[in-house]
Amino acid sequence: MSESVDTQVAGNGFEPMIVAFFCNWCTYMAADLAGTSRMKYAPNVRVIRVMCSGRVDPQFVLDAMAQGADGVLLGGCHPGDCHYQEGNYKALRRYRLLKRLLTDLGIDEERIRLEWISAAEADRLRDVVNEMTEQIRSLGPANLQVPQEQFVKPVPISLEVSV
Amino acid sequence: MTEANLSAGNGNGSPRIGVYVCHCGTNISATIDVVAARDVAENLPGVVLSREYKYMCSDPGQEIIKDDIRELGLDRIVVASCSPCLHEETFRNAIADGGLNPYFFQMVNIREHASWVHKDIKAATAKANDLIRAAVRRVRFHRPLEARRVPIDPRVLVVGGGIAGIHSALTLADAGKKVYLVEREPSIGGHMAMFDKTFPTLDCAACILTPKMTQVRAHPNIEVMTMSEVVEIDGFVGNYRAKIKHKPRYILEDACVGCLECIDVCVFRNGKTPDEFNLGLSKRKPIYIPFPQAVPQVVLIDPEGCIEFRTGRCKKTCVEVCAERNAIDFTQEETFSEVEIGSVIISTGFKAFDARRLPQYGYGRLDPVYTALEVERLVNASGPTEGEIVLRDGSKPKKVGIIHCIGSRDKNTNVHCSRVCCMYSLKLAHLVKEKTDAEIYEFFIDMRTGGKGFEEFMLRVKEEGVTMIRGKVAEVYPEAGNTGRVVLQAEDTFLGMVRKIPVDMVILATGIEPQADAEDVRRTFNISCSTGGFFTERHPKLAPVSTFTDGVFLAGACQAPKDIPDTVAQAGAAAAEALALIDAGHIELEPNTAFVVEEECSGCKTCVGLCPFSAIGYDEGKASINEVLCKGCGTCVAACPSGSIRQNLFEDEEIFEEIVGVMANV
Numbered sequence: 001m002s003e004s005v006d007t008q009v010a011g012n013g014f015e016p017m018i019v020a021f022f023c024n025w026c027t028y029m030a031a032d033l034a035g036t037s038r039m040k041y042a043p044n045v046r047v048i049r050v051m052c053s054g055r056v057d058p059q060f061v062l063d064a065m066a067q068g069a070d071g072v073l074l075g076g077c078h079p080g081d082c083h084y085q086e087g088n089y090k091a092l093r094r095y096r097l098l099k100r101l102l103t104d105l106g107i108d109e110e111r112i113r114l115e116w117i118s119a120a121e122a123d124r125l126r127d128v129v130n131e132m133t134e135q136i137r138s139l140g141p142a143n144l145q146v147p148q149e150q151f152v153k154p155v156p157i158s159l160e161v162s163v
Numbered sequence: 164m165t166e167a168n169l170s171a172g173n174g175n176g177s178p179r180i181g182v183y184v185c186h187c188g189t190n191i192s193a194t195i196d197v198v199a200a201r202d203v204a205e206n207l208p209g210v211v212l213s214r215e216y217k218y219m220c221s222d223p224g225q226e227i228i229k230d231d232i233r234e235l236g237l238d239r240i241v242v243a244s245c246s247p248c249l250h251e252e253t254f255r256n257a258i259a260d261g262g263l264n265p266y267f268f269q270m271v272n273i274r275e276h277a278s279w280v281h282k283d284i285k286a287a288t289a290k291a292n293d294l295i296r297a298a299v300r301r302v303r304f305h306r307p308l309e310a311r312r313v314p315i316d317p318r319v320l321v322v323g324g325g326i327a328g329i330h331s332a333l334t335l336a337d338a339g340k341k342v343y344l345v346e347r348e349p350s351i352g353g354h355m356a357m358f359d360k361t362f363p364t365l366d367c368a369a370c371i372l373t374p375k376m377t378q379v380r381a382h383p384n385i386e387v388m389t390m391s392e393v394v395e396i397d398g399f400v401g402n403y404r405a406k407i408k409h410k411p412r413y414i415l416e417d418a419c420v421g422c423l424e425c426i427d428v429c430v431f432r433n434g435k436t437p438d439e440f441n442l443g444l445s446k447r448k449p450i451y452i453p454f455p456q457a458v459p460q461v462v463l464i465d466p467e468g469c470i471e472f473r474t475g476r477c478k479k480t481c482v483e484v485c486a487e488r489n490a491i492d493f494t495q496e497e498t499f500s501e502v503e504i505g506s507v508i509i510s511t512g513f514k515a516f517d518a519r520r521l522p523q524y525g526y527g528r529l530d531p532v533y534t535a536l537e538v539e540r541l542v543n544a545s546g547p548t549e550g551e552i553v554l555r556d557g558s559k560p561k562k563v564g565i566i567h568c569i570g571s572r573d574k575n576t577n578v579h580c581s582r583v584c585c586m587y588s589l590k591l592a593h594l595v596k597e598k599t600d601a602e603i604y605e606f607f608i609d610m611r612t613g614g615k616g617f618e619e620f621m622l623r624v625k626e627e628g629v630t631m632i633r634g635k636v637a638e639v640y641p642e643a644g645n646t647g648r649v650v651l652q653a654e655d656t657f658l659g660m661v662r663k664i665p666v667d668m669v670i671l672a673t674g675i676e677p678q679a680d681a682e683d684v685r686r687t688f689n690i691s692c693s694t695g696g697f698f699t700e701r702h703p704k705l706a707p708v709s710t711f712t713d714g715v716f717l718a719g720a721c722q723a724p725k726d727i728p729d730t731v732a733q734a735g736a737a738a739a740e741a742l743a744l745i746d747a748g749h750i751e752l753e754p755n756t757a758f759v760v761e762e763e764c765s766g767c768k769t770c771v772g773l774c775p776f777s778a779i780g781y782d783e784g785k786a787s788i789n790e791v792l793c794k795g796c797g798t799c800v801a802a803c804p805s806g807s808i809r810q811n812l813f814e815d816e817e818i819f820e821e822i823v824g825v826m827a828n829v
Contacts, residue, residue: 017826026691032275034275034280040281043281046297046825047272048825051797052796054798055797055810056801057800060819068829083711084776085775087797118691120694126280
């Protein structure tokens with residue numbers, strides 16, 4: 001693998017790595033709109049699309065942290081606007097739980113963030129990403145990465161054993 | 164879910180992935196090193212082939228994928244290009260053409276989410292690589308799926324009975340489809356019914372609108388529900404169910420023939436209540452018809468003004484005169500009904516800007532100040548003055564000032580241009596001049612006359628002697644000496660000086676705003692609003708009447724300010740989109756439903772209460788999901804403690820692999 005281009009942003013400073021889970025209908029759309037509007041924001045976020053913020057299993061968040069993410073951003077529709085009526089409320093409940101869990105584990109709860117961003121709010125998406133990147137930058141690296149071999153169950157390349 | 168399914172494709176069990184990185188002209192390649200991205204992808208486990216190409220979505224681009232599938236036996240495809248909202252469908256179809264299940268595909272959004280939003284090539288490329296790696300890891304777990312087919316109910320609900328709703332309803336009804344037209348006012352017709360003439364042709368609004376209104380009433384395929392509002396809608400594309408609230412009219416619609424005798428005999432000799440249709444410029448009785456050409460031709464009673472409602476001791480002369488038909492019913496109450504439809508057209512129109520919000524122009528405070536809509540009523544032959552332009556003090560104006568951009572193009576109110584005000588101001592200038600021969604001053608910021616025949620109309624009005632002054636009026640104040648006139652103070656930017664012009668009448672060209680309850684409508688129909696509050700179309704260029712909710716379409720000024728021709732064009736387009744849906748007979752839905760792995764379900768019932776669509780049943784100690792009701796949000800999947808609920812296309816493994824993929828380089 002040519003790691004030369006694959007490395008993080010240039011410079012000596014710490015560049016946070018943020019994993020984001022965006023719902024398909026609002027926040028993912030806002031990110032698309034930010035693109036079509038050619039807004040510029042920090043390149044530190046990696047977006048994983050889910051249909052609804054209610055799909056985000058707290059395990060996804062913990063998994064991302066354990067893989068070395070410095071922060072996790074969750075994006076859903078505004079309260080009352082969920083495409084699936086109330087999935088975002090479920091996300092909110094899990095988010096509260098996660099915050100407590102992280103605090104108990106001695107991890108700064110500010111490393112996770114839940115934001116309601118509608119499909120029209122590209123500017124808000126940009127601001128949230130920039131803000132969060134700055135915030136995590138000031139918090140420093142999470143350093144929670146668990147060595148791959150301890151953590152991940154062996155990834156089956158063969159499809160026969162994948163289920 | 165069988166072993167056979169999992170090894171589908173090449174048959175030997177290990178995936179053969181093809182990765183395609185798109186340049187999108189220079190949209191992607193200007194910010195992302197696509198060659199480097201291709202090279203990185205090439206070395207990922209399972210990747211057999213990695214290519215970059217100028218336009219993957221083009222026919223040759225799609226052909227490359229199809230050929231590679233056939234020649235190299237690829238069984239998983241990853242395309243790194245634009246948003247899946249744009250081209251996921253395109254590539255899935257190409258893959259299906261190539262002989263592969265279309266869901267053995269993952270799209271990576273490196274344009275909207277990377278190349279367009281970042282400047283640093285290195286950082287953007289690193290991000291693209293991470294996203295591609297995630298997709299490659301994920302796609303290995305994809306399963307062959309089949310799109311769900313659901314039938315489309317051919318009936319259509321049109322919400323809002325202005326010109327947009329009327330035109331959509333007629334188009335659909337003429338095509339033989341059943342239409343429910345819901346209007347909250349007592350008559351259909353909307354704002355257009357209030358106008359006098361229409362620009363730039365000056366044909367009379369009523370003359371072109373009322374025949375269409377009558378057609379609506381007479382059409383066997385249209386059911387008009389006035390004084391009604393949609394309060395709830397559920398279901399999904401092709402199969403919606405709407406709950407409609409009907410406010411009481413206190414008149415039996417079927418019995419009333421519109422003879423209007425009840426109005427004549429009402430105990431009120433003269434009207435006491437401001438007439439809504441004439442914007443309060445005249446008074447009406449508590450039993451009334453909104454305007455002479457109202458559809459339906461049925462009176463209604465306003466309980467606020469009616470003595471019978473207020474005291475219960477009215478002589479009820481109206482009931483006496485209607486004894487034969489007995490159409491008056493004081494006991495009517497609010498009722499609800501339900502309709503089943505397959506698609507919805509939203510044409511809820513606009514609200515005129517409330518000029519009181521800009522007190523410097525004196526509306527509501529200074530008698531000579533009118534809004535444009537009020538003047539429409541004044542110049543209208545069926546208006547409060549029967550077409551005579553007389554001011555509130557009974558005099559005829561000799562000098563008239565028209566101020567453009569009231570509540571438009573102003574950071575303090577609305578930033579947007581309302582599009583119609585320049586033209587209707589010119590029209591009013593022409594009409595007022597024609598009727599009164601007054602001197603007319605138009606104060607404009609920019610004269611926006613983009614449209615067929617618009618510029619010509621402006622020149623014509625100019626030639627008629629209307630004075631055009633470029634400058635925004637700062638203030639309207641009473642002239643000294645109690646003359647009853649007001650002074651318009653503005654900077655004439657052509658002359659470079661401040662001018663103070665005394666006039667008898669001021670017309671405020673108020674702009675177009677979203678309806679006050681647009682937010683509620685938006686929630687009811689699960690659509691979204693743009694920043695200004697108008698409903699958002701699915702794509703500003705290519706899907707201007709669709710919304711993000713399948714089967715819900717937009718028409719008219721509820722989407723953005725527009726004039727009558729544009730509204731009618733959009734209404735026709737919305738009807739055509741609905742027809743396309745109906746005539747296809749069915750629609751294919753994304754197969755992203757959840758399912759329970761029965762052997763693993765512990766029967767804890769955690770999921771049952773979570774489902775907002777009641778799609779999860781519980782039987783003999785196990786949960787089961789009704790695929791027809793499931794909409795694929797995945798909330799139950801995230802909640803299942805034993806991990807026995809899975810969601811097609813968003814399985815836990817797939818998402819965990821994505822996480823590993825984006826983090827693999829940290």
